[in-house]
Amino acid sequence: MKNLEIAKILFEIADLLELQGVRFKPRAYQMAARTVENLSEDIEEIYKRGELTELPGIGESIAQKIEELIKTGKLKYYNDLKKKLPMDVEQLGKIPGMGPKRIKLLYEKLKVKTLSDLKKAAQQHKIRELRGLGEKIEADVLKGIKSAKKGGRFLLGYIMPLAEEIKTELGKLKEVSAVEIAGSYRRRKEMVGDIDILAVSSQPSRVMEHFVHMKVVADVLAKGSTRSSVRLHNGLQIDLRVVASKEFGSALQYFTGNKEHNVELRKIALAHGYTLNEYGLFTLNKKWVAGRTEEEIYKKLGVVCVSPEMRENTGELALKKVPSLIGYGDAQGDFQTHTTWSDGNDSIEAMATKAQSLGWKFITITDHVGQVRITNPLNEKRLEKQAAEIKKLNKRLDIRIFHGAEVDILKNGTLALSKEWQKKLDVVLASVHLATKMGEKEMTQRICTAMENRVHILGHPTGRQLEKREAYAMNLDKVFECARRNDVHLDIDCHPERMDLGGEQVKAAKGCTFVLSTDAHGVDGLHFLSLGEAIARRGWLSAKDVLNTYSVKEIEKVLGGK
């Protein structure tokens, strides 16, 4: 059984226990589920070594349950729970306002098991008859079912301009002295559910008044003196919190999260004789100790204050010193772009000129070579012509243009390009575009075979497309190992819909080297390079791990060394 399947069952057990009002166990199961979900290794291997109980949050009892799942594919404990509580907690729980207590109540009184049961109950006005519920909640349920179908997560790259615009608008108010976006946006997660904004003001009600009346607002979900929530026309939810300047650091820390990081930090606070909340760090008799900045809070607690991108409770709180991460703006150029020669919208010159205006030192042209018709792939004759054009431009323009190609990895792992041309190109970027539905073993072997060639970069390694397509089946650990052995750089594809590799995977690929690439198919795509820097930071990379941060001379040396 796969890690994610096991994690899902553990999460469901947590939900079902919560429904029964069981205390503390749900959190234990959630913790265990999250551990399993984030493993970079196959859990069956860990089980075979007898090391399950060494994993954080997994003790004797949960280890036994995992063993039963691995051995039989089933779990009696889980099936019994489901029999007792046969409702679709996952779906019902997504409706705003529907928590464990109400889901249970609705099941017991109205036999509501599914979303459609819930809809029916609301339409027949049965919900308002229950004690503790009323007309408003009934109406909210119907509204919630409608918007739940719209899907609730947004791609970071696409909402960034809107988020920054709102931040700027709030920052301009004379009542606001500081404003920052917190939450998963600040941690630069690939997908965000909502945007949390924090503002400092001594006149919170005036700020709230302005906030809920912004042009982009479609719906006001809640409005208070310190917290308000709105939904924009595109469905994105924005939460605004107004705090005093003394609280800004603690509030920023608190609302940046992630949740597990915060829970851990609060435990550390308790162990030191403090309590921590969004208003500051306090002694046990409520005396304020710190809170103006995040740094002073972490310092008081004796923990390093890492960048928001690293705050996932995956070991960062145990670090002895802050690692030096690649910085925004450190990347000097791009390793993957497409032009009108294949399926891009702009010429090589237009792309290079735009890159130059962004202050870059180099750009790599990697038009498609291979068998996928829709990409309008180049053959070797056209590659020859393209080489001549790039040579001319390199003389004329003040930016280094590398001649590369994105070459299809064929079904058997060979490249769709002759050995001769593999040698001629500055950059060979190999990617899987066809026969994507292979089994794990075959796909792993195929990719590893490809990397034995003169390949500089493995392009968008997992093939995932956010919200659209799952990653190819493959053993990532083996792929990483093979990349290290063959000096192949792993691509961090910065396209907002790819973000591939993702942060967790980059972190798991210890000891590998990386490149950032925009995969831009036009000049407008080039500015997404900073998303790649964000992923690299989420993967704990320093500048020296990422080839884009090297000088053109050093890059030439690395590429030529193959």
Add this chain to the structure above:
DNA sequence: GCCGTTTTCGGCCCGACTGTTTTCAGTCG
């Protein structure tokens, strides 16, 4: 059910907002 700079037993993060209520439970982040 897990865990240990307070512990092998007894804890387990915490505050704002809403709706339904006359003082609070539930949800949310």
